[in-house]
Amino acid sequence: MITKNLKTAFFSALLVMAVAYPVLGLKLTTVGIKLEVQGASPAMLWTIVGCAIAMFFWQLLRGQLSSVLAQVPSLPSMPGKASDFLTRPATQRWVILGLVMVALAWPFFGSRGAVDIATLILIYVMLGLGLNIVVGLAGLLDLGYVAFYAVGAYSYALLAHYFGWSFWICLPIAGLMSATFGFLLGFPVLRLRGDYLAIVTLGFGEIIRILLNNLTWLTGGPNGIGSIPKPSLFGLSFDRRAEEGMQTFHEYFGVAYASINKVIFLYLIALVLVLLTLFVINRLLRMPLGRAWEALREDEIACRALGMNPTIIKLSAFTLGACFAGFAGSFFAARQGLVSPQSFTFIESAIILAIVVLGGMGSQLGIILAAIVMILLPELAREFNEYRMLMFGALMVLMMIWRPQGLLPMQRPHLELKQ
């Protein structure tokens, strides 16, 4: 027993050193135009050695220690009753209503930076809610969701660039374009299941990005498309000076020009889009289509035996999910004023999927909270920027231990038979 522990402890300690030394013990510094590898400070090296020794003893005495630790309550797990209360649809609806109230008041009290981050969060909420239709409700693992986001963004960017169309015309077009792409991809792909579907969607996401990168004549390649016009309010621009034939917001209302107005306006558009998404998904859950998605997720064979066409039902989920990504994408393009393929890498897909999983599959409130956490955390912890991925990883591991079902998993709104 003890020798077995000794072996594990020894290798664990070795592993700590093997991992920590290259990551923390070596530093790359630029000297002129060359990179040089330098050793870290002795303090850092001693810390690594200390950690390795700590790991050695932890593994060695694990049996004894864990019995001691068992008496100390470790991670506070949520009591069953509270958890049940929080996941009830009625409760979640009230919390969402409260969040919406806060969101409405937010731009008039928050600073410019705060409103900006909130807008970013809203984009990810929209993406999370859209992906949730595909992953959470219909149970199809989509790893290339960012492709539809990109299609939406580039739809607006290209239409604005070549034809000078406005945001409000392009928004529905972008949604339709993404939906079309979702439909076209879905047709051949949705006969696949589980892992295979994930791989194909992953490939699709990359194909779209690489296409955008290489169709230089159309999309400007890696440079992307710049100076995309911002949305206007019924023809009122939020710039300091309007283009010809347009009026500016501050002149029309006779207020002093303030650049924050533009930021607030963008934020409010994002909020409206999110509310629209929430409304549509809420209705969908109570529609035959929503029920069919759930049934399909549970038992595809039974669905077929009852005369439901699985391909059509899956396709509808895929298309609708893509459509919301298109809306989010065109808004993103309008907000940034610049789109380039770098914004649509795989990591974006991963973050959106992480939001869905972290929030609890299928849960809308969970996704809103998860989006806030996932976007706010890196913003708040700017000084730990290098360790961002490490923090993501740690967060995921903690979640899997503490709440594998996600922050606030969904209790579906059940239709009741009234007697």
Place this chain on the structure above:
Amino acid sequence: MSRPILEVSGLSMRFGGLLAVNGVGLSVNEKQVVSMIGPNGAGKTTVFNCLTGFYQPTSGNIRLDGEQIEGLPGHKIARKGVVRTFQNVRLFKEMTAVENLLVAQHRHLNTNFFAGLLKTPAFRRSEREAMDYAAHWLEQVNLTDFANRPAGTLAYGQQRRLEIARCMMTRPRILMLDEPAAGLNPRETENLKALIGLLRDQHNVTVLLIEHDMKLVMSISDHIYVINQGTPLANGRPEQIRDNPDVIKAYLGEA
């Protein structure tokens, strides 16, 4: 004499080197209960799978009301009115009993996206009718008290009944039951027998049955087909089958 609704001839199904079903023929008359019996592994469920489009039969003819249906995908055959249950119950376990019945009505509902989004009167009416129809059948199978319970938490016999009710939601012409009495106690089996009789006599459904419970089969069937090792062995009225020496031999072995 009622007319035949389902006619099958020369049905064969081959899995690689194994000929699971070999030249099976059936002729099922409207509003009858027809049973298919045979020892375990005889290929009865394979025949079901071929008839309902879950397998593509290697050869053979399947006619529903004179229309060829072999080779069609499962959901299309189901839409033509051939609906089945499964040997192992396949309910949507997380959904409540009544929701199981609502899902099954998918095809008959107003699935227009915008109608549902805006809750138009037509949409509300269609949902209400679906609910009423579901409630009606819950009562028929005596599950009204369990309507709002998740289907997975029901007792086994109740799940079996719910599955039959779910099939009825699709307004089938032929109902195919794969061992509906398996795992039921004698009283539940009696109820099942009454239910099958009700389906045939009052709802004009033709029932095709796979079953091992001989008492049930003999008492309810209008016609029986016996299959052994994938090939048809005998067919006839229950009393003919009971006295058929070949059938006795297949079940009990050579004397």
